[in-house]
Amino acid sequence: MSAELRLDNIVAGYGARAVLHGVSLDVAPGSSLVVVGPNGSGKSTLMRVVTGLIRPQSGRVLWDGRDITAIDAPGRARLGLGYVPQEANVFRNLSVLDNLKLGHEFIASGGAKALRQRLDAVLALFPEIVPKLNVAAGLLSGGQRQMVAMGAALMPSPRLLALDEPSAGLSPLNASRLFEVVQRVAQTGVTLFMIEQNTRLGLAAADQGLVLVAGQVKARAPSQELLANGQLQSLYLGAH
Numbered sequence: 001m002s003a004e005l006r007l008d009n010i011v012a013g014y015g016a017r018a019v020l021h022g023v024s025l026d027v028a029p030g031s032s033l034v035v036v037g038p039n040g041s042g043k044s045t046l047m048r049v050v051t052g053l054i055r056p057q058s059g060r061v062l063w064d065g066r067d068i069t070a071i072d073a074p075g076r077a078r079l080g081l082g083y084v085p086q087e088a089n090v091f092r093n094l095s096v097l098d099n100l101k102l103g104h105e106f107i108a109s110g111g112a113k114a115l116r117q118r119l120d121a122v123l124a125l126f127p128e129i130v131p132k133l134n135v136a137a138g139l140l141s142g143g144q145r146q147m148v149a150m151g152a153a154l155m156p157s158p159r160l161l162a163l164d165e166p167s168a169g170l171s172p173l174n175a176s177r178l179f180e181v182v183q184r185v186a187q188t189g190v191t192l193f194m195i196e197q198n199t200r201l202g203l204a205a206a207d208q209g210l211v212l213v214a215g216q217v218k219a220r221a222p223s224q225e226l227l228a229n230g231q232l233q234s235l236y237l238g239a240h
């Protein structure tokens with residue numbers, strides 16, 4: 001099957017400085033890819049290239065074979081590329097319900113019926129937040145807030161969801177619970193592209209893994225293979 005998302009020889013960074021030195025990858029429709037690697041290896045920079053927050057110095061971003069390198073972040077969202085940033089990913093003063101509605105209204109069209117249908121679908125995925133619908137999102141736990149952020153991003157039915165360090169700031173227990181939720185999302189058929197600091201949890205939740213070191217792809221394989229590769233773990237991925 002053709003790739004939903006493809007990065008072709010991306011060189012990117014800040015000012016004249018390159019942080020990514022020729023990164024290529026692809027994510028097949030309905031599959032999940034997690035990018036892991038040491039601090040400073042360029043994971044966040046790669047996420048910014050995928051979501052359109054920075055323009056690469058060279059290389060191409062392809063979406064369904066179409067060159068979207070020059071399309072900005074809002075334009076990519078309209079094409080079906082959903083994004084959950086690591087921070088400030090909910091409106092803390094708004095209720096959970098209003099966060100979900102806004103997620104829909106930013107991008108999707110259709111009337112009240114379409115909104116209701118999406119709400120039902122999203123809430124079925126995140127039953128944990130149903131009792132909290134009228135609570136301000138800022139009052140939820142970190143894990144629950146991540147679910148609201150994912151739910152809002154899923155409201156317009158994106159084809160791909162990009163998750164920026166979903167376990168950031170969560171306790172180990174809450175992080176593993178959150179990755180169970182991520183797998184639930186993956187089972188709906190949405191394509192997932194994630195970056196993650198917690199190597200083991202991230203790899204365990206995705207089909208494919210990519211190890212990024214100093215802005216270059218060191219390995220790309222089924223996640224289970226990477227998890228079983230002790231040498232890779234000890235050389236590049238630390239104790240996580």
Ligand SMILES: Nc1ncnc2c1ncn2[C@@H]1O[C@H](COP(=O)(O)OP(=O)(O)OP(=O)(O)O)[C@@H](O)[C@H]1O
Nearest residue numbers: 013014019037038039040041042043044045046197
């Ligand atoms: N906005 C920025 N402006 C300038 N340099 C930046 C910026 N963001 C990141 N960098 C630099 O780019 C390099 C890669 O950083 P990046 O955040 O992409 O790595 P990372 O793998 O996500 O790291 P971490 O796991 O610590 O979040 C680092 O040297 C960092 O200092």
